[in-house]
Amino acid sequence: MELSQALEQLAALQTKLYAYQCASSSLYLDSVTVAPRDTAQGRGVALGVLAGEQHKLLTDPAVGQLLDFLDQHTEELSQLQRRQVEELGRNYRQLQRIPADEYMAYAQLTNQASDVWHKAKENNDFASFQPVLERLVAFNQKFAGYYDPDKVPYDALLGEYERGVDMAYLDRFFAAVREKLVPVIHAIGKKEQPDDSFLFRHYPVEAQRKFSDYLMEVLGLDRSHCAIGETEHPFTLEFNNKDVRITTNYDPHNVASSMYSVIHEGGHAKYELNIRDDVQYTCLSGGVSMGVHESQSRLYENLIGRSLPFIQAIFPRMREFFPEQLSDVTAEQFYRAVNKAQPSLIRTEADELTYCLHIMVRYEIEKQLIGGTLAVADVPATWNRLYKEYLGVDVPDDKRGCLQDSHWSGGSFGYFPSYALGSAYGAQMLRNMEREFDVWGPVSRGDLSQVSAWLKDKVHQYGGLLTPAEVVRNACGDFDPTVYTDYLVDKYSKLYEL
Amino acid sequence: MELSQALEQLAALQTKLYAYQCASSSLYLDSVTVAPRDTAQGRGVALGVLAGEQHKLLTDPAVGQLLDFLDQHTEELSQLQRRQVEELGRNYRQLQRIPADEYMAYAQLTNQASDVWHKAKENNDFASFQPVLERLVAFNQKFAGYYDPDKVPYDALLGEYERGVDMAYLDRFFAAVREKLVPVIHAIGKKEQPDDSFLFRHYPVEAQRKFSDYLMEVLGLDRSHCAIGETEHPFTLEFNNKDVRITTNYDPHNVASSMYSVIHEGGHAKYELNIRDDVQYTCLSGGVSMGVHESQSRLYENLIGRSLPFIQAIFPRMREFFPEQLSDVTAEQFYRAVNKAQPSLIRTEADELTYCLHIMVRYEIEKQLIGGTLAVADVPATWNRLYKEYLGVDVPDDKRGCLQDSHWSGGSFGYFPSYALGSAYGAQMLRNMEREFDVWGPVSRGDLSQVSAWLKDKVHQYGGLLTPAEVVRNACGDFDPTVYTDYLVDKYSKLYEL
Numbered sequence: 004m005e006l007s008q009a010l011e012q013l014a015a016l017q018t019k020l021y022a023y024q025c026a027s028s029s030l031y032l033d034s035v036t037v038a039p040r041d042t043a044q045g046r047g048v049a050l051g052v053l054a055g056e057q058h059k060l061l062t063d064p065a066v067g068q069l070l071d072f073l074d075q076h077t078e079e080l081s082q083l084q085r086r087q088v089e090e091l092g093r094n095y096r097q098l099q100r101i102p103a104d105e106y107m108a109y110a111q112l113t114n115q116a117s118d119v120w121h122k123a124k125e126n127n128d129f130a131s132f133q134p135v136l137e138r139l140v141a142f143n144q145k146f147a148g149y150y151d152p153d154k155v156p157y158d159a160l161l162g163e164y165e166r167g168v169d170m171a172y173l174d175r176f177f178a179a180v181r182e183k184l185v186p187v188i189h190a191i192g193k194k195e196q197p198d199d200s201f202l203f204r205h206y207p208v209e210a211q212r213k214f215s216d217y218l219m220e221v222l223g224l225d226r227s228h229c230a231i232g233e234t235e236h237p238f239t240l241e242f243n244n245k246d247v248r249i250t251t252n253y254d255p256h257n258v259a260s261s262m263y264s265v266i267h268e269g270g271h272a273k274y275e276l277n278i279r280d281d282v283q284y285t286c287l288s289g290g291v292s293m294g295v296h297e298s299q300s301r302l303y304e305n306l307i308g309r310s311l312p313f314i315q316a317i318f319p320r321m322r323e324f325f326p327e328q329l330s331d332v333t334a335e336q337f338y339r340a341v342n343k344a345q346p347s348l349i350r351t352e353a354d355e356l357t358y359c360l361h362i363m364v365r366y367e368i369e370k371q372l373i374g375g376t377l378a379v380a381d382v383p384a385t386w387n388r389l390y391k392e393y394l395g396v397d398v399p400d401d402k403r404g405c406l407q408d409s410h411w412s413g414g415s416f417g418y419f420p421s422y423a424l425g426s427a428y429g430a431q432m433l434r435n436m437e438r439e440f441d442v443w444g445p446v447s448r449g450d451l452s453q454v455s456a457w458l459k460d461k462v463h464q465y466g467g468l469l470t471p472a473e474v475v476r477n478a479c480g481d482f483d484p485t486v487y488t489d490y491l492v493d494k495y496s497k498l499y500e501l
Numbered sequence: 502m503e504l505s506q507a508l509e510q511l512a513a514l515q516t517k518l519y520a521y522q523c524a525s526s527s528l529y530l531d532s533v534t535v536a537p538r539d540t541a542q543g544r545g546v547a548l549g550v551l552a553g554e555q556h557k558l559l560t561d562p563a564v565g566q567l568l569d570f571l572d573q574h575t576e577e578l579s580q581l582q583r584r585q586v587e588e589l590g591r592n593y594r595q596l597q598r599i600p601a602d603e604y605m606a607y608a609q610l611t612n613q614a615s616d617v618w619h620k621a622k623e624n625n626d627f628a629s630f631q632p633v634l635e636r637l638v639a640f641n642q643k644f645a646g647y648y649d650p651d652k653v654p655y656d657a658l659l660g661e662y663e664r665g666v667d668m669a670y671l672d673r674f675f676a677a678v679r680e681k682l683v684p685v686i687h688a689i690g691k692k693e694q695p696d697d698s699f700l701f702r703h704y705p706v707e708a709q710r711k712f713s714d715y716l717m718e719v720l721g722l723d724r725s726h727c728a729i730g731e732t733e734h735p736f737t738l739e740f741n742n743k744d745v746r747i748t749t750n751y752d753p754h755n756v757a758s759s760m761y762s763v764i765h766e767g768g769h770a771k772y773e774l775n776i777r778d779d780v781q782y783t784c785l786s787g788g789v790s791m792g793v794h795e796s797q798s799r800l801y802e803n804l805i806g807r808s809l810p811f812i813q814a815i816f817p818r819m820r821e822f823f824p825e826q827l828s829d830v831t832a833e834q835f836y837r838a839v840n841k842a843q844p845s846l847i848r849t850e851a852d853e854l855t856y857c858l859h860i861m862v863r864y865e866i867e868k869q870l871i872g873g874t875l876a877v878a879d880v881p882a883t884w885n886r887l888y889k890e891y892l893g894v895d896v897p898d899d900k901r902g903c904l905q906d907s908h909w910s911g912g913s914f915g916y917f918p919s920y921a922l923g924s925a926y927g928a929q930m931l932r933n934m935e936r937e938f939d940v941w942g943p944v945s946r947g948d949l950s951q952v953s954a955w956l957k958d959k960v961h962q963y964g965g966l967l968t969p970a971e972v973v974r975n976a977c978g979d980f981d982p983t984v985y986t987d988y989l990v991d992k993y994s995k996l997y998e999l
Contacts, residue, residue, distance in 0.1 A: 022550030033527055049523035226537060
């Protein structure tokens with residue numbers, strides 16, 4: 004085989020994978036935004052075929068030979084090509100290790116599990132979910148060995164979501180979180196809470212839609228390449244760096260809900276839109292990892308979006324969208340309201356301070372579940388005990404307890420920690436920005452262009468060209484969880500006069 | 502090969518084709534409803550791959566062998582399987598006849614042509630479109646021979662859109678149309694027109710959206726299987742019989758525009774939603790032909806939707822959606838306004854009476870273009886002459902003349918006549934219904950269930966299980982264009998007191 008021929012095949016393979024991914028994404032996007040309710044069956048048939056074709060492509064022995072050949076010519080490859088061969092090779096070898104029947108059985112299981120979980124949550128019935136969760140855990144324990152035979156299972160799973168992260172890394176991180184944040188949370192419990200009742204006045208959806216348009220403008224999102232849709236659980240979906248979609252959910256009685264959802268998803272979108280052209284339609288397109296992605300969304304949402312300078316900048320315009328609702332409210336009052344910290348039951352509604360503790364509960368449980376030291380039957384009791392310990396709250400039922408998240412039913416174990424890591428990475432990025440230029444002057448005038456430019460330079464542009472660890476080092480330096488905990492302790496000490 | 506094995510392969514082939522179709526449809530639907538403006542590139546990459554895979558599947562020699570094998574066992578096949586083998590075989594043999602390089606060149610040409618046409622129309626510049634149109638005509642003359650080597654080219658093309666229809670069939674039809682309708686149109690030209698100014702008052706889009714929901718309810722469309730979206734040029738798209746999408750376009754200064762668009766597309770959707778389950782995910786899913794499809798949409802839009810009983814039935818509710826706009830209007834006045842007949846320039850805005858003449862112009866030109874008796878350069882002059890002759894109007898420019906439709910730029914020659922045929926088929930269906938049951942009593946109470954049931958029984962259920970000619974015979978009997986022309990002459994003679 005000629006090298007030039009092999010490189011053509013490498014490109015063609017990736018274009019085809021992109022096309023299948025693009026098709027599946029389009030069907031998914033449609034299903035959760037505009038599709039009629041009872042249309043899952045036909046979509047399932049199509050998605051099944053597309054997944055099968057994708058799997059066939061990635062397990063084709065000819066692909067293995069191609070990647071081997073290219074692997075023997077690394078010195079003649081560009082950095083881009085080397086990284087592609089590395090990533091595809093990793094993927095190919097993983098799939099080779101998974102027996103076809105197990106792969107199929109797992110795909111079927113996760114398909115069913117989502118339905119079972121939905122009903123179990125609705126009926127507050129953990130027992131009905133338990134046997135499925137047991138099978139999911141068993142599969143993940145086994146698959147972990149296929150993913151990375153050199154690691155203990157949970158480390159292998161963690162590495163799937165955030166290459167380079169393992170329990171040693173996370174234990175250090177969460178120890179800092181627990182040590183620094185739990186006392187602050189307890190101290191706040193004894194303080195008077197700010198009035199946030201005005202957030203829950205009636206905010207008509209039509210006005211909220213216009214406000215979203217304004218927020219996207221402030222974020223500098225190019226609407227000719229980024230649309231906003233409506234869905235139940237907001238998410239961002241990228242087709243490529245010229246076509247990104249964010250979604251939100253409008254609650255007519257909670258203005259902050261969609262507002263911070265748009266800023267959060269907008270942060271994800273900024274990342275995707277800023278990725279360089281030459282990794283598009285390859286396995287390196289898209290943000291490099293969940294953790295790095297969350298660092299961007301949570302940086303925009305919390306570090307910028309919930310800062311006083313940002314709120315002061317946008318509040319005058321915000322009052323134009325909601326003149327009646329906000330006539331008696333100041334920017335400062337708004338700032339205090341959207342930064343109210345209060346231990347609660349539901350992760351997705353948690354404030355910036357307590358959020359990490361919600362993740363910590365899930366991390367502890369996953370570690371023990373996959374490690375084999377916790378039985379699935381004992382998850383509810385452990386969940387409730389840890390919520391009491393970390394957050395000081397009593398969990399009244401499993402619906403608002405261990406059944407609240409969809410992740411496990413989708414087969415995701417090791418995903419949650421990325422959320423918390425992302426927040427910590429973001430804090431380090433912000434500190435580094437503050438050392439390099441005046442962040443808050445421009446932000447207080449609603450100008451985020453320098454923040455965006457810095458993030459594009461340090462993080463966004465690379466897509467998957469660098470590894471997650473390289474991107475983190477590039478933007479954060481050495482990972483130091485105390486930067487994040489110090490940031491939170493400082494912010495909340497001032498807010499609550501601790 | 503075992504028969505059972507062959508049948509499994511037949512089913513698998515069709516499921517795969519369905520998946521590719523479903524994926525392409527999803528990308529298309531997204532692109533014309535919610536996608537951001539500048540996102541064509543990445544979608545084009547994905548659609549190109551999907552089309553290539555589809556083509557590869559359909560030209561695979563193994564598929565040819567499979568279809569040959571099944572063809573030798575027809576007596577052991579069900580009617581459903583026989584029809585599948587017939588349709589797929591026809592498709593396979595056609596594609597075999599098209600040289601791969603010509604197929605690719607044509608795909609590229611139609612891709613480009615759409616852009617060229619868009620700009621030509623915008624700039625009223627036929628000359629810039631002319632060379633592309635010449636190539637499109639030449640390709641279609643040649644491809645016609647691949648489609649059906651036994652027919653003259655235009656007949657072969659017509660057969661692609663409506664199996665069994667040819668120039669002899671259409672000449673007879675259009676002769677009746679010309680003879681009966683042109684005098685009526687001329688006579689109306691001398692009469693006073695009804696006042697329709699109230700149609701163009703300000704109708705807020707939000708209220709129009711709610712009105713659409715109501716119309717879909719009246720049509721009996723199950724919203725859990727049928728959604729409505731917004732787009733520039735309304736269309737209906739089906740994924741399968743449990744998932745159909747209609748689209749509309751709201752003009753805040755024209756209430757009839759979206760209203761009749763929703764009823765028209767709703768007619769298409771009724772068809773798709775009523776197709777039997779056992780043809781889903783096969784090559785027989787979906788309505789059988791363009792002509793039969795238009796018979797359904799135009800039956801709902803015009804024969805029912807523009808009838809006095811229907812308007813009387815819905816008008817009280819309509820006034821609730823638009824109380825200010827319609828307070829001084831009666832159902833009868835509304836009926837007259839939406840049936841105003843007036844020769845005009847633009848096909849898509851034409852009324853029920855003059856519509857067929859717009860089609861006739863296109864039919865005459867296509868016949869000569871593909872027949873080789875009209876040069877592309879002479880299209881504008883011929884277009885203008887025929888509009889004067891049939892409709893009595895002067896065409897001021899090509900933008901409002903021969904550049905108005907997208908069809909030719911997409912490579913569609915022989916498609917237009919289906920619109921007119923559909924109207925005529927619909928009129929015959931209505932007459933047959935009137936003979937069998939009381940149509941107008943229930944319609945005047947807003948109850949379309951019997952009409953729907955009859956159409957489901959005679960037309961919808963079959964999908965592609967019967968041929969277009971069989972469906973037409975089933976629902977219309979022998980095709981008799983005078984049923985249609987008599988219906989129009991009668992309706993408009995009363996409206997205009999001729």
